[in-house]
Amino acid sequence: MDFIREAxxxxxxxxxxxxxxIALAVIMLIFTIRTGGLFISSRNxxxxxxxxxxxxVLSVGMxxxxxxxxxxxxxxxxxxxxxxxxxxxxxxxxxxxxVAILVALILGLLIGLFNGYLIANVGIPAFVATLAGMLVFRxxxxxxxxxxxxxxxxxKSFNAIGNGYIPDIANIxxxxxxxxxxxxxxxxxxxxxxxxTRKNKIxxxxxxxxxxxxxxxxxxxxSIIGYVTWILSGYNGLSWTVVxxxxxxxxxxxxTTKTSLxxxxxxxxxxxxxxxxxxxxxxxxxxxxFGSMGLLAALSGILYTARLQSATTTAGTLFELDxxxxxxxxxxxxxxxxxxxxxxxVGALVMSSLINGMNLMxxxxxxxxxIRGAVLAAAVIFDVKTRNKSK
Amino acid sequence: xxxxxxxxxxxxxxxxGVKALDNVNFKVxxxxxxxxxxxxxxxxxxxxxxxxxxxxxxxxxxDIVFNGTVQKFSHIADSKRVGIVTIYQELALIPELTVxxxxxxxxxxxxxxxxxxEETIVRAKEMLKKVKLNINPSxxxxxxxxxxxxxVEIAKALSKDVKLLVLDEPTAALNEDxxxxxxxxxxxxxxxxxxxxxxxxxxxxxxxxxxxxxxxxDGNTICTLDASKDxxxxxxxxxxxxxxxxxxxxxxxKVKNFGDKVLEVxxxxxxxxxxxxxxxxxxxxxxRKGEIVGIAGLMGSGRTELALSIFGNxxxxxxxxxxxxxxxxxxxxxxxxxxxxxxxxVTEDRKGNGLILIDDIKSNITLAxxxxxxxxxxxxxxxxIKVANxxxxxxxxxxxxxxxxxxxxxxxxxxxxxxxxxxFARPYVLIxxxxxxxxxxxxxxxxxxxxxxLVKQGMSIVMISSELPEVLGMSDRVYVMSDGRIVGxxxxxxxxxxxxMELATN
Numbered sequence: 012m013d014f015i016r017e018a019x020x021x022x023x024x025x026x027x028x029x030x031x032x033i034a035l036a037v038i039m040l041i042f043t044i045r046t047g048g049l050f051i052s053s054r055n056x057x058x059x060x061x062x063x064x065x066x067x068v069l070s071v072g073m074x075x076x077x078x079x080x081x082x083x084x085x086x087x088x089x090x091x092x093x094x095x096x097x098x099x100x101x102x103x104x105x106x107x108x109x110v111a112i113l114v115a116l117i118l119g120l121l122i123g124l125f126n127g128y129l130i131a132n133v134g135i136p137a138f139v140a141t142l143a144g145m146l147v148f149r150x151x152x153x154x155x156x157x158x159x160x161x162x163x164x165x166x167k168s169f170n171a172i173g174n175g176y177i178p179d180i181a182n183i184x185x186x187x188x189x190x191x192x193x194x195x196x197x198x199x200x201x202x203x204x205x206x207x208t209r210k211n212k213i214x215x216x217x218x219x220x221x222x223x224x225x226x227x228x229x230x231x232x233x234s235i236i237g238y239v240t241w242i243l244s245g246y247n248g249l250s251w252t253v254v255x256x257x258x259x260x261x262x263x264x265x266x267t268t269k270t271s272l273x274x275x276x277x278x279x280x281x282x283x284x285x286x287x288x289x290x291x292x293x294x295x296x297x298x299x300x301f302g303s304m305g306l307l308a309a310l311s312g313i314l315y316t317a318r319l320q321s322a323t324t325t326a327g328t329l330f331e332l333d334x335x336x337x338x339x340x341x342x343x344x345x346x347x348x349x350x351x352x353x354x355x356x357v358g359a360l361v362m363s364s365l366i367n368g369m370n371l372m373x374x375x376x377x378x379x380x381x382i383r384g385a386v387l388a389a390a391v392i393f394d395v396k397t398r399n400k401s402k
Numbered sequence: 403x404x405x406x407x408x409x410x411x412x413x414x415x416x417x418x419g420v421k422a423l424d425n426v427n428f429k430v431x432x433x434x435x436x437x438x439x440x441x442x443x444x445x446x447x448x449x450x451x452x453x454x455x456x457x458x459x460x461x462x463x464x465d466i467v468f469n470g471t472v473q474k475f476s477h478i479a480d481s482k483r484v485g486i487v488t489i490y491q492e493l494a495l496i497p498e499l500t501v502x503x504x505x506x507x508x509x510x511x512x513x514x515x516x517x518x519x520e521e522t523i524v525r526a527k528e529m530l531k532k533v534k535l536n537i538n539p540s541x542x543x544x545x546x547x548x549x550x551x552x553x554v555e556i557a558k559a560l561s562k563d564v565k566l567l568v569l570d571e572p573t574a575a576l577n578e579d580x581x582x583x584x585x586x587x588x589x590x591x592x593x594x595x596x597x598x599x600x601x602x603x604x605x606x607x608x609x610x611x612x613x614x615x616x617x618x619x620d621g622n623t624i625c626t627l628d629a630s631k632d633x634x635x636x637x638x639x640x641x642x643x644x645x646x647x648x649x650x651x652x653x654x655x656k657v658k659n660f661g662d663k664v665l666e667v668x669x670x671x672x673x674x675x676x677x678x679x680x681x682x683x684x685x686x687x688x689x690r691k692g693e694i695v696g697i698a699g700l701m702g703s704g705r706t707e708l709a710l711s712i713f714g715n716x717x718x719x720x721x722x723x724x725x726x727x728x729x730x731x732x733x734x735x736x737x738x739x740x741x742x743x744x745x746x747x748v749t750e751d752r753k754g755n756g757l758i759l760i761d762d763i764k765s766n767i768t769l770a771x772x773x774x775x776x777x778x779x780x781x782x783x784x785x786x787i788k789v790a791n792x793x794x795x796x797x798x799x800x801x802x803x804x805x806x807x808x809x810x811x812x813x814x815x816x817x818x819x820x821x822x823x824x825x826f827a828r829p830y831v832l833i834x835x836x837x838x839x840x841x842x843x844x845x846x847x848x849x850x851x852x853x854x855x856l857v858k859q860g861m862s863i864v865m866i867s868s869e870l871p872e873v874l875g876m877s878d879r880v881y882v883m884s885d886g887r888i889v890g891x892x893x894x895x896x897x898x899x900x901x902x903m904e905l906a907t908n
Contacts, residue, residue: 211784212784214784215784215787215788217784217787265780269780269781269783270776270779270780270781271772271773271776271779271781274765274769274772274781275772277761277765278758278761278765278769281758281759281760281761282755282757282758282759282760284754284755285749285754285755285756285757285758286758286769287716287737287755288713288716288737288747288749288755288756289737289741289769289770289823290714290736290737290738290740290741290742290770291738291769292736292738346760348758348760348761349760
């Protein structure tokens with residue numbers, strides 16, 4: 012009985028955190044049923060996750076931007092422009108792939124820092140500063156692709172970033188072994204770190220969840236990781252896109268939850284005045300957050316260009332709004348100071364699951380937009396409602 | 403019609419985990435000034451929110467009888483419609499709009515479909531006359547002082563044909579003159595038939611104006627005192643409020659040991675480019691180890707500006723002059739530099755720029771000294787909880803856990819979190835700006851005791867305060883500021899309220 016009561020209480024306390032995951036599960040379940048299992052097939056899930064990559068990295072950066080009460084509208088065309096730049100470097104100048112990527116990342120960082128400088132030091136509202144950036148880079152993208160139109164990239168190793176998969180050590184009956192091994196290692200690492208956290212808490216005499224609940228949680232999360240790797244290993248295994256996204260999320264998740272930089276970012280979002288008087292350099296935090304956004308915009312451009320194997324004149328269109336939507340669906344608050352990186356990734360997955368699932372079901376594009384809009388509104392309504400309750 | 407304009411019967415209101423009001427009974431006679439007193443967290447504000455419809459019918463149990471009929475407010479607009487207007491401590495005026503626009507905001511005077519501005523201005527003038535405010539109604543709210551803004555709020559209430567006026571800590575942010583004006587006005591409104599509920603921590607003004615006083619403690623009605631029958635003194639009220647008698651509001655230190663000068667400021671001047679005027683002129687003062695130095699002065703005399711100029715100048719003033727910490731000359735370009743040198747500043751406005759209300763107790767306490775909890779760049783989160791729990795215990799912060807959001811705490815407890823935050827930064831000098839503003843007698847006493855404890859341990863405190871009894875009760879030395887200058891320094895033996903006021907007003 013105690014066990015059920017504890018479960019109920021945990022669910023009640025954390026409904027906001029769990030809400031997104033539950034929503035994602037429900038959406039996936041519905042599509043699986045409606046498509047007769049096609050949705051959950053290895054090939055489709057692999058495709059779905061790879062399609063989400065370039066928006067996912069953007070939404071990670073956008074989360075922090077919104078947390079500090081700003082917005083970045085320029086990221087879409089920055090990604091598009093830098094993608095085109097790489098294409099030109101690779102095709103016209105024969106630049107080696109690593110150098111081209113490095114140039115794009117550095118340029119992205121500089122663009123982000125410049126946005127941050129305008130906002131933090133000059134005092135221009137983020138909306139205006141990045142709106143200007145959006146126009147400028149849209150123009151720059153058109154300029155870059157003016158003569159040639161779409162630039163096709165013949166470089167295989169670059170295109171692998173968007174389309175390739177990690178190599179395998181031995182393929183047994185169409186199952187990607189290395190992916191399975193990585194999945195198993197992840198599960199072991201997860202169990203180990205959870206166990207350590209719990210041990211530490213007990214050492215400090217803090218309250219911990221009961222042993223049964225703890226084991227149940229471990230089994231539950233492990234089986235989800237296990238299931239996802241199993242599905243992915245059934246179709247070519249882990250893609251490079253997924254590897255990159257996982258690294259980005261891991262780094263940002265660690266920084267935001269475990270370091271003082273992360274804490275300072277949330278403090279600035281929660282109350283900039285108080286943060287300032289607590290010795291936090293608000294301008295510096297703003298610069299860092301916009302710098303990281305620029306860097307991730309470049310990464311997004313790389314992923315997208317590699318996936319399409321070409322740079323187009325319309326690349327990056329509306330990326331920024333998809334990223335903003337993903338962040339809001341993932342529980343970021345416009346009032347600042349609230350929102351998790353992992354939430355935004357789930358938000359991005361929710362949005363692309365919707366597109367993917369509706370495409371499989373053959374829902375018309377007009378209805379797709381309406382449904383995506385409704386889901387966005389519903390997510391934010393849910394968020395606002397649960398927040399008021401916790402007061 | 404009954405004698406009572408308002409009867410709140412058996413009101414019970416619970417929040418998750420807390421019973422904020424427990425069968426509260428509260429009756430207000432027609433045409434009286436009824437003061438509602440109680441410590442922070444005793445349920446005064448909650449009761450008034452039930453009354454005004456912020457907590458709608460159904461979220462509480464019990465009855466509200468207003469003018470003989472049971473009311474079921476589901477929205478603030480409902481209570482306003484029957485003539486109940488609440489004026490909160492945080493004023494609800496729009497700074498960028500004019501006085502007349504504000505007065506009729508929400509119930510604009512219309513001719514046909516459009517606003518009749520001429521009539522609005524005429525009527526606004528009438529309302530301003532009623533509150534004895536002699537200003538041009540076309541002036542913008544942001545250009546008025548807090549005292550005048552308060553009067554505009556009342557004018558706004560009068561324009562709505564108010565029957566019951568609820569004032570929540572109206573004088574908390576006012577200086578003595580403005581407070582007196584306001585109280586006089588409330589009495590006059592009473593003559594004109596407006597019933598008034600006044601929530602206040604300032605017992606002296608309560609005694610001055612109240613016809614009845616209701617005391618709340620821990621969500622219960624303790625008693626209602628009638629000023630015409632009972633003999634009421636501050637001590638009696640305090641006794642009811644805290645459930646015990648506090649003999650001395652200002653605890654005394656037995657041993658006073660002053661060491662060397664810890665903080666010394668020489669010839670500090672500051673110019674505010676936004677207001678384009680000089681806000682500090684040639685200010686010099688010092689504080690010794692183990693000493694509490696009081697800084698008195700009227701509103702606008704430059705006390706907070708002085709603190710901000712010392713504490714890393716976050717407002718971007720142009721500052722000249724020298725600051726010495728422990729004899730060493732320092733330059734603080736940002737608050738971080740000051741914190742590093744061992745200076746801490748507990749702000750006057752804890753909600754506005756002191757605390758992060760949406761964050762929990764522990765991250766607020768550790769924010770200014772997070773580095774000390776970091777190992778290899780990562781925060782040791784278990785150590786953080788431990789530290790926060792230590793401060794929660796030693797400062798007696800009342801909350802279920804350190805994971806409680808600070809925004810949900812009462813004023814006194816928020817102030818303790820604010821203090822905890824700066825104590826954790828381990829400063830030599832603690833600058834306290836209005837450390838007990840808006841908090842109740844019990845919590846005040848605890849904060850005073852804590853201040854004494856800190857100086858005993860060798861810390862130095864600079865206390866900025868508008869409450870003269872507090873300055874006199876706690877300081878070892880008093881500086882008086884006026885118009886951006888230090889106009890006097892008094893050893894505590896020589897300081898009296900009269901002397902300070904004389905210096906401050908000259």
